[in-house]
Amino acid sequence: MDEKKTETVTFDADRRTPKYALKDLWIEFSQSTGLHAVDKIKRPSKSPFRIRGLLWILAMCSTSAFLVxxxxxxxxxxxxxxxxTKVTPKIQNSIEFPAVTIxxxxxxxxxxLDVYPDMMNYFFNTSILRMKGISFSAPTSDVFQExxxxxxxxxxxxxGSKMLxxxxxxxxxxxxxxxxxxxHTKEGLCHTFNFNFSEMVKVWTAGEEANLVLSFNINQNDYTFRKNMAAGIKVLLHDPRVHPDAxxxxxxxxxxFSTFVAMQKFLYMYQPHPYTAFDDMECVDTTSAQFVNPLKYYSYYTYNHCLMECVQMKAFSECGCIGPSDPQDGPRCSLAKQDSCYKPFVRSMSKDGTIVKECGCVSECTFDRYPAQVSSSSxxxxxxxxxxLNITRARxxxxxxxxxxxxxxxxxxxIVTSITQQPQYTVASLFSNVGGQMGLCLGASILTVMEITELLVFIILFLCDKCRGRKARNRINTW
Known part of the structure; x- marks a missing residue:
């Protein structure tokens, strides 16, 4: 008697609990989701799909493929x-003045040089004969060999006191x-104005009268033979932290002549790794707290400093001496050694396209330049x-x-013109573009993605119930 009652209760419970299939899960999802066109698709059944349902399925598949x-x-x-790249000209009350090397x-x-016999002949030979490709034997005097x-x-x-x-x-x-x-530069002994970053001077007004004005005496009577046959001065404009050769x-x-150098200041700021700053090259962020200067002899890292140091060290290894402007320690080249080894080696390095790869130099991400327009009058x-004549006491x-x-x-x-490289894509812009594509194709949003994720979770749980031999539960309504 008790067994019959138990069977009856179990039968009644099973009859009260409706069967829950995978199609019910789809029906409940399609009626509640914000995903467009899902409710237009005919619910799964044994009967074949109608044309309207097939068209909506085709539309959803097409837009989904386009979205992917x-x-x-x-x-x-x-x-x-x-x-x-963003170019921003900005008017400023004051601008740091560059270093000016004369x-x-x-x-x-x-x-x-007249105190050394044959010195003039030596410089004449090294200048004019080299232009004709003719070699000559160096003098044996100590001044040429030591x-x-x-x-x-x-x-x-x-x-400098007689020139300026x-x-x-x-x-x-x-x-x-x-x-x-x-x-000391590769030109010889030069003189630099504002070559000290800790005390860098500034200007508050622009114009030819407001900045640097120099009167210069080149003293041609004291010129000697050099490969460069010009007379005048060479002016280098550069960052006060940078060596004039760079x-x-x-x-x-x-x-x-009175020479007018009307300059501008351009500040370049590029993005470090993983971005590429110069088409296919990366740059190093020298302003970062983690940056460590890899150079041994130049206290401020630049691409040109790196390349200069690399070539100078290779020249020292080749010739056993350093040039007059080289900052590293070591014996300086004699005149004969300069002309027979050091200068030819440096020239050959400048023609070698592989030297940049061998040195492994990378450009700095932030640097400035001073392009100038030059004009002159008598x-x-x-x-x-x-x-x-009275002031200069010229003859x-x-x-x-x-x-x-x-x-x-x-x-x-x-005006300081900033040329700034900025990321085209950020995380915010990526999500914005993705959201726009999802909204255009399917009318979906982040919440719609969560709905789809929830559906997938419920399908997995449904299949787990089936595998364990349990009756699938309607978790959408019961959770």
Whole structure:
């Protein structure tokens, strides 16, 4: 009797609990989801699909395929790290003034070299004969064979105090040698204004009268033979932290002229890894707290400093000596060693396209440049000839025209142009594009994705119940 009651209760319970199939899960999802066109598809049954349902299925499959295609493209673009360049000119109240390096086109002083016999003949031979491709035997005198110190090069060079006649900055006359620092370069001994980053000068106004104005005497009477046959000065504009040999803007000024150098400041800021800064090259963020300068002899990292140091170290390994402007320690080359080994090796390195890969130099992400427009006029005007003769104490007007020049270096406008590389895709823009594609194709959103995810979870649980031999439960309504 009790067994019959138990069977009856079980039968009644099974009859009260409706059967729950996979199609019920789909029906409940299609009636509640925000995904477009799902409710237009006929519910699963034994009867065949109608034409309307088939068309809606075809439309959903087509738009879903189009969505997947677009999403793959969006993610591919994001992983390629594309960038856009933004150019922003900005007017500023003050602008940092660049370092200005002045090099006489002949840095060696003939009157000082006269103490060495055959010195003039040696420089003549190394200059004119090299142009014709003719070799000659170097003199055997000690001065040509022994290493030469920086002090020797300094003593044999043109004096800055005799070349710089008058210096004016922002309308104030100053003692030239207190603001110009002697610097050894590949040109020889030069003099640099504002070559100290800790005390970098600024300007508050633009124009030819407001910035740097120099009167210069090139002293052609003291010129000696050099491969460069020009007379005048070479002007280098560069960052105060950068060695003059690594500068980018070069201007020539001739005697008998007033040369105007109207410059601008461009600040370049590129994105570090994983972005590419220069088409297919990466840059290194030298402003990062984690950056460690890999250079041994240059305290400030730049691409040109890196390349210069690499070539100098290779030249030292090849020749066993260093050049006059090289910062590393070691014996400096003699005159004969310079012409027979050091200079030819450096020239060959400059022609070698593989040197950049061998040195492994990477450009810095942030740097500035000072492009300039150059113009000139005759100096001095005829009406000032007599007055200028008295001031300079030149022998005559011809000598004055052959030796004296005026240089004006100035900002033409108080504007700094920033050229900034920015990521084209961010996480926010990626989600925005993906959301737009989903909304366009399926009318879906992030919440719709969560609905689909929930459906998949319920399907898995449904199949798990079936595998365990349990009756599938309606979790959509019961959870």
């Amino acid at each position: 295609y677009n999403l793959v493209g969006e993610i591919g673009n994001y992983n390629s790290y594309p960038t856009v 090099c006489n086109r002949c840095t060696l002083n003939k009157s000082r 290493p030469l110190s920086l002090e020797w090069w300094k003593n044999m060079s043109m004096e 006649s008058q210096c004016v900055f922002q309308g104030d006359i100053f003692d030239c040698m207190t603001m110009f620092r002697p610097v 500068s980018s803007t070069v201007v020539m000024a001739a005697p008998g 100096f001095p005007a005829n009406i000032w000839d007599n007055t200028f 005559d007007k011809g000598s004055m025209k052959d030796n004296f020049l005026e240089l004006r270096v100035f900002y033409d406008q108080m």
